[in-house]
Amino acid sequence: MPAITSANLANAIVKLVAVDALPALMGNLVMGNLVNRDFEPTLAQAGDTVNVPIPPTLVANNIAEGGSVITQNPSLGNASIVLNTHAEATFQIPDVTKVLAVPDLLRLYMQPAVVALAEKIEADLLALYSQFTSNTAVGAAGATITEATVDLAETALFNAKVAGADPKYLVVDGATYSQLRQILRFSEYRTAGEAGLRALIDGVVGKIKDFYVFRSQFVQKTGSGPATTQNLAFTKSAIGLVTRRLPQPLLGTGAIAEYAEAGNFGVRVLMSYAPNTLAQQFTVDVLYGAAVLRNAHAVQVRS
Secondary structure, X not given: OOOOOHHHHHHHHHHHHHHHHHHHHHHOOOHHHOOEEEEEEEEOOOOOEEEXXXXXXXXXXXXXXXXXXXXXXXXXXXXXXXXXXXXXEEEEEOOOOHHHHOHHHHHHHHHHHHHHHHHHHHHHXXXXXXXXXXXXXXXXXXXXXXXXXXXXXXXXXXXXXXOOOOOEEEEEOHHHHHHHHOOHHHHOHHHHOHHHHHHHHHOOOOEEOOEEEEEOOOOEEEOOOOOEEEEEEEEHHHEEEEEEEOOOOOOOOOOEEEEEEOOOOEEEEEEEEEOOOOEEEEEEEEEXXXXXXXXXXXXXXXX
């Protein structure tokens, strides 16, 4: 058994933080868990461009002689996503060796940093709403969302040839979610069965008109008097979130880094010494880019 040294203890601490940081981050994501995530463990830097392959739309034509079929434009398309965001959150632990014995102490220090990263990613993904112009927006500024509005959103995605088997998502703000819970046909057991009971007792909307419904504090609002809430109905194929590895710190800087990667997502955890506070400093950072992949696979839902 190797001897316990300050060097391998430091590495163990960074690994421990990395193992806990990623699940905590993913647990605080809403949009980040619904979109198309693309991750490869390759090094990159801010400003790099990643080409994400998109399945082509094929057109079948009849061949007059035999009545058979050929396809046109069979090549894959590409969406170029720029890694334009290097987001980081930093926290300090005065007595770092205690986190090995008391895991709850680590979570206490780390949770605010991880939540800040998740909020940044959520806000950037929901800010893409304005780029979905292929389908006409449904709903109206300042208006209460109705069953008819949700129905129009689902119909728009159907007309855009979204596959029936593809899960559809509706992400709304808190006020709109509350309005959905009060639609009579969806909030009563006698009309909506178990779903109505959950909405009434548990406060969970669940699924409406083939949409899985989620709420986020980072749904965009525009204008004033009344402001327009820019909720979004979409499928996974509509939005891409690309993350790539950041490089290891330079030798001699005293910083130690570990990667935490799972589920097509990755972050880097750095540990260094902060002499001004006499504490170990941890930085959880991620390099990512977000962009529209399929314009027709989402529709703005205004309220």
